Amino acid sequence: MSDPVISVRNLQVEFVTRRATLRAIDGVSFDIARGEVLGVVGESGAGKSVTGAAIIGLIEPPGRISGGEILLNGRRIDNLPPEEMRKIRGRKVAMIFQDPLTSLNPLFRVGEQLVETIRTHLPMNERQARDRAIDLLTEVGIPAPEKRIDGYPHEFSGGMRQRVVIALALCAEPDFIVADEPTTALDVSVQAQIISLIKKLGRERGMAVMLVTHDMGVIAETADRVAVMYAGRVAEIGPVRDVVQRPMHPYAKGLMGAIPTLEAATDRLVQIPGSMPRLSSIPRGCAFNPRCGEAFARCCVDQPAPLPVGGRHVACHLYETLEAVR
Amino acid sequence: MSHLAATPPPRLKLTLKDRVAIWRDSDLWLSFKASPVAILSTAVTLLIVIAAIFADVLAPQNAFDPVALNLLDGFAHPMERGMGSSMLFVMGSDEQGRDIFSALFYGTRLSLLVGVASVIFSMVLGIGLGLIAGYRGGKIEMLIMRVADIQLSFPAILIALLIFGVARGLIPPQQYETTAVFVIIIAIGLSNWAQHARTVRASTLVERNKEYVQAARLMGISGFGIMARHVLPNVMGPVLVIATINLALAIIEEATLSFLGVGLPITQPSLGTLIRSGQKYLLSGEWWILLFPAMILVILALAINLLGDWLRDALNPKLR
Amino acid sequence: MSPRPYVEVTDLKKVFDVSKPWLNRVIERSPKQILKAVDGVSFDIRKGETFALVGESGSGKSTVAKMVVGLLGVSGGEVTIDNISMTDPAQRAQRARLRRKMQMIFQDPYASLNPRWRVDRIIAEPIRAFNVVEGEANIVARVGELLTLVGLHPDDGRKFPHEFSGGQRQRVAIARALASNADFIVCDEPTSALDVSVQAQILNLMRDLQEKFGLTYLFISHNLAVVRHMATRIGVMYLGRLVEVSEAKQMFSHPRHPYTRMLLDAVPDLAMSGRARIPVAGEIPNPINPPSGCTFHPRCPLANERCRAENPLPINGVACHAVVEGRTLLMPVPA
Known part of the structure; x- marks a missing residue:
């Protein structure tokens, strides 16, 4: 595999509140290669959006990155001064948000917003930037871009608006894009x-894409690899087909079984008892242990480290013992 | 469905200890603890309120009982002993030998009484009309809100003056003194209800469409029941903030009216009345008669305002 | 009865x-x-x-x-x-x-x-x-x-x-x-x-x-x-x-109505069975100015003149001219 575009090593993010210091992200590691889509899936409170925000340097007080490192093309970016990070953001890394309505300024024409972004990052004159903006709108599938470029955001439908947001993210040809719940x-x-647009763009442009979503279906359709997060930690990470069809971590197993599908006509859905712990009360040991049917004594004491099992990494003591037996 | 015998009966009542524990863990208390401004302004306000409530016990002199005054004590400087009674006048005395320090206790008491009563009056009126406007909508809402708009386009003091004038016309002169406090409470209260009504209406419009209100409608609960039991408790947050800030405004408003001579009579002195009687002597060198009441007024209004500011921030979930 | x-x-x-x-x-x-x-x-x-x-x-x-x-x-x-x-x-x-x-x-x-x-x-x-x-x-x-x-x-x-x-x-x-x-x-x-x-x-x-x-x-x-x-x-x-x-x-x-079929095809395929699907086209029009006739006609692969002019009434639970007229065979069939 070629050198990863983005490399996250043992990332920790903390939020300081009046009551306590809460650890939202605890030891997350992954790489994303050129042209690869990494799906990050998890339920609310799993820390998936915080991970995305940490990578592109959008964690604001009371939050802070308290450990680990983030490398973009081999260069550390988590400890850059805000001024330098701002230059990288938009130029090298970009973000697509959930709500297309709030990511666009309603008072400016779509073209003006695109041209401004392009000229901020690339040495182009007005004319060139406008041509590039039209190219980008064509690429994201907006019909009649020469005309629509002079429209205001409210004149676009929801789907078209999200396409404009994607075009905006592509302005400076970034190497890495975080898409945070882009279809929710x-x-x-x-x-x-x-979904198919994001997939196509990632492939064609050789960008690394981090797709954050709670929807397993979206991941299955789009991602090459998937990381399942739980309580700020990665429970399982591996090729999407393996993880979706044959999950190994008990949480991932439960999650897959809980999703109603069009194909399987089961009467009962698999049910994980309880709910995700709040950040203020993450259990000791494996964070999933109180809800896990297979937990044993060690799970309540030691936090499991990601173990390489069957072409993926699983953070679960079950597989440690299997390994030992083998 | 049969009763489940094994189920322990749920406890419904909270003990005092429970309540204290809940309060000590609430966001409001934590934010209070973390704000020196809030603590200081609460302390100042409490001090002034306690002084006002126990004026009869705490004040060295019963300042508004003519029997207690000694004309020989007149115009004593601060920290000077009176020539008649030889008592110590910490903040000096006025022309009748009245102890300014003692007068402050009584003046503050009346100022606070008028302030609190008028705020409660405007709250009740504003909340009621705001709820009706927000929940009912239609023509009633139009009517209430237009009246509020018109009222808000006049300075509050002008409205209070107008109401005061009308009341003067209606009340026989020999009853001016006994009714003065009520007149001023109503005048100030009526001049401030519109803000409450606007806030409550806006919050009611939001709450009305929430699903818990729809659920209550499905149970056939009456419009009044829904307003009183569901909507009202949920719109009280912003109202309390406005009420606190309005309390400071009402106290200043009362002082202004009294200063203008249309407020409380000299026999029932408020801070405003004291300032009014003090300003006569400012140019002749007896500065203390004006200065101390004015200072207390400023300190009280400032402390309450700061408290309101803190409350607004503390109740704002976005700033948490 | x-x-x-x-x-x-x-x-x-x-x-x-x-x-x-x-x-x-x-x-x-x-x-x-x-x-x-x-x-x-x-x-x-x-x-x-x-x-x-x-x-x-x-x-x-x-x-x-x-x-x-x-x-x-x-x-x-x-x-x-x-x-x-x-x-x-x-x-x-x-x-x-x-x-x-x-x-x-x-x-x-x-x-x-x-x-x-x-x-x-x-x-x-x-x-x-x-x-x-x-x-x-x-x-x-x-x-x-x-x-x-x-x-x-x-x-x-x-x-x-x-x-x-x-x-x-x-x-x-x-x-x-x-x-x-x-x-x-x-x-x-x-x-x-x-x-x-x-x-x-x-x-x-x-x-x-x-x-x-x-x-x-x-x-x-x-x-x-x-x-x-x-x-x-x-x-x-x-x-x-x-x-x-x-x-x-x-x-x-x-599924009978073309819109139902489109909806089903839009659901992400979790089983990754690779079932063939018709790509979804278009978006929901503004309900204040809905299209004439059958409101689905601008997005429908089976629409014809009648669909543009006449609002179909439900027959046997389906409101679609194409289904009633048997024109559904023209629809691309999933392999």
Whole structure:
């Protein structure tokens, strides 16, 4: 495998509140290669969005990166001064947010926003930047871009607006894009179109994409690899087909079984008892142990480290013992 | 469904200890503990309130009982002993030998009484009308809100003056003194209800469409029941903030009215009345008669305002 | 004569006036604007079944739900529940009695519980409102029983809603819906605000309760997979109209209306079976200016002149000219 575009090593993020210091991200590590889509999936409170925000340097007080490192093309970016990080953001790394309505300024024409972003990062004059903006709108599938470029955001439908947001993220040809729940605010029929667009763009442009979502279906459709997060830690990470169809971590197993599908006509869904712990009360040892049917004594004491098992990494003591037996 | 015998009966009542524990863990208390401004302004306000409530016990002189005054004590400087009674006048005395320090206790008491009563009056009126406007909508809402708009386009003091004038016309002169406090409470209260009504209406419009209100409607609960039991408790947060800031405004408003001579009579002195009687002597060198009441007024209004500011921030979930 | 279905909805209509204020209209000389949120919807629900309404945003499914329970007045048509009309003003008294048998579970468990009330008071509210049981001790016992029923502890009644997670709040909402011994429950997107593992708990709970008490559900959702798991029969809505009503099994194995097929194909393929799918085209038009004829025609691969001109009426549960005329063979068939 070629050198990863983004490399996250043992990342820790903490939030300081009046009551206590809460650890939102605890020892997350992964790489994303050129042209690869890493899906990061988890339920609310799993820390998936915080991870994305940490990578592109958008953690604001009371939050802070308290450990680990983030490398972009081999260069450390987590400890850069804000001024330098701002230059990298937009130029090298970009972000697509959940709500296309709030990511665009309603008072400016779509073209003005694109041209401004392009000229901030690339040495182009007005004319060149406008041509590039039209190219980008074409690329993200907006019909009649020469005309639509002079429209205001409210004149676009939800799906078209999200396409504009994607074009905005592509302005400076970034190497890495974080897409945070890009389809959650959209209808099913539009969601499918946006998913395939993100997938296509990642491939064609050789970008590394981190796709953050709670929707396993979106991951299955788009991602090459998937990281399942739970309580700020990565429970399982590996090729999407393996993880989705044959999950190994008990949480990942439960999660897959809990999703109703069109294919399987089961009467009962698999049910994980309880709910995700709050940050203020993450259990000792493995964070999943109180909800886990296979937990044993060690799970309540030691936090499991990610173990290489069957082409993926699983953070679960079960597989440690298996390994030992073998 | 049969009763489950094994189920222990749920405890419904909270003990005092429970309540204290809940309060000590609340965001409000934690934010209070972390804010020196809030602690200081609460301390100052409490001090002044306690002094006002126990004026009869704490004040060295019963300042508004003519029998207690000695004309020979007149115009004593601060920290000077009176020539008649030889008592120590910490903040000096006025022309009648009245102890300014003692007068402050009584003046503050009346100022606070008028302030609190008028704020409660405007709250009740504003919340009621705001709830009706927000929940009912339609023509009633139009009417209430237009009246509020018109009222808000006049300075509050002008409205209070107007109401005061009308009341003067209606009340026979021999009853001016006995009714003065009520008139001023109503005048100030009526001049401030519109803000409450606006806030409550805006919050009610939000709450009305929430699903818990729809659930209550499905149970056939009446409009009044929903307003009183569901909507009202949920719109009280912003109202309390406004009420606190309005309390400071009402106290200043009362002082202004009294200063203008249309407020409380000299026999029932408020801080405003004291300032009014003090300003006569400012140019002749007896500065203390004006200075001390004015200072207390500023300190009290400032402390309450700061408290309101803190409350607004503490109740704002975005700033938590 | 066969017994009447439990819930009968006939030609239901709802229009909203979305015009600008009167003064703006006069100055800009713009006409009144009417939004037909629901336009001639008819279906029935049999006792003990789950009837699901699916559709994307703006399809009018939630508006139908609110009209069925009477939270929203109707602009036309009729709703009859247990032989009592929800729309006829003459049946007001009967309706009041019907009300306790009919409750609703809402989408947002954070907004559907009064944040200032303790949970026991929330659940006791319908018990008191409908006088289900008398006496404070009996009410307390009943609340505890209901909490146990939905998988919470009776002591949880002392807590405030904010002390619970989203899933637990939805359990409280379900307990409240059951408190008056309701047997018809309208569920408006009950799990769309929840995480999947919690959604599974709630869906399982709702099925268990249905079995236990013979509940009838009207289930509103945009998630076809959830609907597949819950529904006996399904109605698909598009721009205020019901385009297809089918038995659940048939809907997924043999979708008939082109929009239904498109919706099914848009659902992400979790099994990664590689089933061939028609790529979805276009977006939902603005409901204020819906397309002429069949409102789906601009996105429909089978549309012809008739579809552009004439609004299809439901025949055998499908409102589509192409299906009636047998033109569906022209549709690209999944391999």
